[in-house]
Amino acid sequence: MIATKAYAAQSATAPLGPWNIERREPGPHDVQIEISYCGVCHSDIHQVRDEWGGSIYPMVPGHEIVGRITKVGDHVTRFKVGDLAGIGCFVDSCRVCDPCKAGEEQYCAEGNASTYNGYEMDRKTLTYGGYSTSIVVDEKYTLKVSDKLPLEGVAPLLCAGITTYSPLRHWKVGKGHKVAVLGLGGLGHMAVKLAASFGAEVTMLSTSPSKEADARKLGAHHFALITDKDVMKSLRSKFDFIINTISAPHEYNTYLKLLTINGVMIVLGIPPEPSQVPAFNLIMGRKSVAGSMIGGIRETQEMLDYCAEHNIASDVEVINIEDINTAYERMMKGDVKYRFVIDIASLKK
Ligand code: NAP
Ligand code: ZN
Ligand code: ZN
Numbered sequence: 001m002i003a004t005k006a007y008a009a010q011s012a013t014a015p016l017g018p019w020n021i022e023r024r025e026p027g028p029h030d031v032q033i034e035i036s037y038c039g040v041c042h043s044d045i046h047q048v049r050d051e052w053g054g055s056i057y058p059m060v061p062g063h064e065i066v067g068r069i070t071k072v073g074d075h076v077t078r079f080k081v082g083d084l085a086g087i088g089c090f091v092d093s094c095r096v097c098d099p100c101k102a103g104e105e106q107y108c109a110e111g112n113a114s115t116y117n118g119y120e121m122d123r124k125t126l127t128y129g130g131y132s133t134s135i136v137v138d139e140k141y142t143l144k145v146s147d148k149l150p151l152e153g154v155a156p157l158l159c160a161g162i163t164t165y166s167p168l169r170h171w172k173v174g175k176g177h178k179v180a181v182l183g184l185g186g187l188g189h190m191a192v193k194l195a196a197s198f199g200a201e202v203t204m205l206s207t208s209p210s211k212e213a214d215a216r217k218l219g220a221h222h223f224a225l226i227t228d229k230d231v232m233k234s235l236r237s238k239f240d241f242i243i244n245t246i247s248a249p250h251e252y253n254t255y256l257k258l259l260t261i262n263g264v265m266i267v268l269g270i271p272p273e274p275s276q277v278p279a280f281n282l283i284m285g286r287k288s289v290a291g292s293m294i295g296g297i298r299e300t301q302e303m304l305d306y307c308a309e310h311n312i313a314s315d316v317e318v319i320n321i322e323d324i325n326t327a328y329e330r331m332m333k334g335d336v337k338y339r340f341v342i343d344i345a346s347l348k349k
Contacts (some may be wrong), residue, residue, distance in 0.1 A: 001025065002032070005347050007107050007321050008058040012050035015325040019058055020127050022027040023136045030136050031079050033087065033220035038130035039064025039156035039314070040340040041186060042247040043270070045328050047117045051272040056117055062130030063089040063115040064158040067344070069134055076139045084145035086304065088158040089294045090114050091137045092121045098248060100176060105141075112118035121326035131321065133347055142299055146308035153313030156186060157304060157340040159294060161316060164191040164243065165303040166295035173241055180239045180258060181220070184211045185331070186266055186314070187245035189338035192218045193312055195243070202240070205255075216313070218338075231242045232258070237285070239263055246277035251272040256281045265320065267291045314339045 001022035026032045027136060040129035044061035047053055065087040069079050079085060090112040093100050097109035107114055113120050114128030128135075144153055164187055173179060177303040179200040181191045181307045188204070196219030203222040204215035212223040235258050242255055242265040252275040267289060276338045277289060295303065307313065315338045318329055 001335045002134060002136070004132050004134050006060045007347065008060045008128075008131075009048040010058050012055060016048065016061075019060070021060060021132060025135050026071050026073045028075040028138070029138050030073045030075040031069050031085060031139050031142050032134060033065070033067040033142075034070045034134050035065055035067040035086050035130055035132060035344045036317075037066050037152045037155040038062040038326070038342045038344060039159065039186070039316075040194070040327055040331070040342065041159050042161070045331060046272065047248070048272065048328075051190065053281060056126065059117050060131050061116055061322055062121070062132070062342075063087070064155045064160070064341075065115070065130035065259065066145055066155045066158070067134075070134070070328060072139075072275055076088075078139050078144070082153070084147060085117060085139055086143040086145045086154065086158050087135060087141070088143065088162060088300055089306070091141050093141075094121065101298040104115075105296050106170060106294045109217040111122055131324070131342060131347070133344060139293045141218065141297060143297070143304055144165060147305060149311070149313045150162050152316050152318050152341045152343070154188070154304070154307075155341050156314035156316065157307055158300070160186040160339060161192045161194075161307060162295035162300045162303050163187055163268055163292070164194050165306070166299055166321070167243070167268070167290075167292035170292065171241060171264060171266065173200050176202070177240045178203070178238060178260075180205050180235075180242045180255075181245065182226070182255060183238075183243055183247070183269065183337065184208065184215055185245065185334065185336050189315060190245075191243045191245060192220050197310055197312060198222070203235075205271035214337065226254075226257040237261075240317055241266060243268060245269045247271060249275070251275050252277050253281050256287055256289070259287050261285045262287070264290055266286045273328070281305060316341040318343050
């Protein structure tokens with residue numbers, strides 16, 4: 001076994017602190033990665049605080065992982081020692097169900113092995129995430145990372161990047177579309193960058209007046225405060241798509257009014273409490289509320305390659321591991337520009 005330093009939550013109410021875990025020795029198809037950076041996703045907070053139910057402790061969060069390969073199994077063909085590599089939100093899946101065969105392992109019929117707060121496919125071995133110094137994963141579930149972009153800015157692509165890229169591609173969002181992005185945090189800022197890069201006209205909808213200048217720098221053509229009733233009225237029936245990344249409980253109905261006929265609100269945010277949607281708010285205008293979850297391995301690689309080619313990385317604030325609890329508090333206040341990323345060197349000290 002490989003002794004590995006980590007940071008863990010011991011319960012839903014305890015702050016995260018140092019904890020030691022063991023990784024398996026790499027099997028024939030595994031790679032061992034020395035982690036350089038790990039992004040901090042709002043899903044980490046939801047799960048650490050057991051806001052979705054069913055959390056398993058001690059929990060080592062983190063599913064936006066980049067680092068370098070330090071060891072490969074005998075049958076590994078795609079990676080060699082020294083290569084950059086990335087791990088996203090899952091580390092295995094059943095491999096034989098229809099979604100897995102279609103490359104949509106995020107929707108594995110058996111339930112995939114989530115990178116943390118879950119079990120390997122043996123359903124016995126707990127998984128631990130990227131707030132740690134190393135990880136061992138089958139090469140099939142490991143992504144190739146280019147050296148063209150700053151590594152700390154690549155880490156968040158493994159969740160925030162693919163979670164926004166996948167629905168934008170699925171709904172073929174591009175030139176001629178008016179897209180609103182709701183919530184300017186980790187997912188929101190990647191949604192703005194990618195939707196603008198695909199040619200859409202992007203409006204940032206935010207609660208934070210202080211984020212306007214940044215939203216425009218990220219590529220938004222317009223900015224509107226959702227707290228301003230007059231502005232919200234002026235935006236009625238304006239958007240083909242709304243990418244909803246809000247993490248806190250909120251009313252979908254407020255935003256459905258902003259959709260044009262046939263408009264789609266794509267829900268990405270996972271607040272702990274549901275929103276009710278009356279039938280009238282959908283049938284009037286043939287509107288849809290849809291959802292999307294991360295992306296499969298093939299599409300995640302496609303996204304990483306697209307971002308490397310188009311010079312798209314996440315805008316990050318790099319923190320040391322001991323600042324993680326403060327980072328969570330700041331994210332709860334929407335005070336994030338626009339992804340916290342842990343420098344894992346701070347965990348090795
Ligand atoms: P984040 O960085 O904390 O950003 C969330 C943003 O939402 C905030 O910065 C804020 O932006 C806005 N917001 C927060 N509370 C709000 C409220 N009460 N009303 C309106 N806006 C509010 O979070 P994230 O990492 O981007 O994650 C966002 C959500 O997506 C989380 O629920 C997460 O679990 C989920 N998620 C889903 C998937 C998936 O596969 N579908 C993948 C990853 C994450 P403003 O300051 O601009 O208002
Ligand atoms: Zn995430
Ligand atoms: Zn499957």
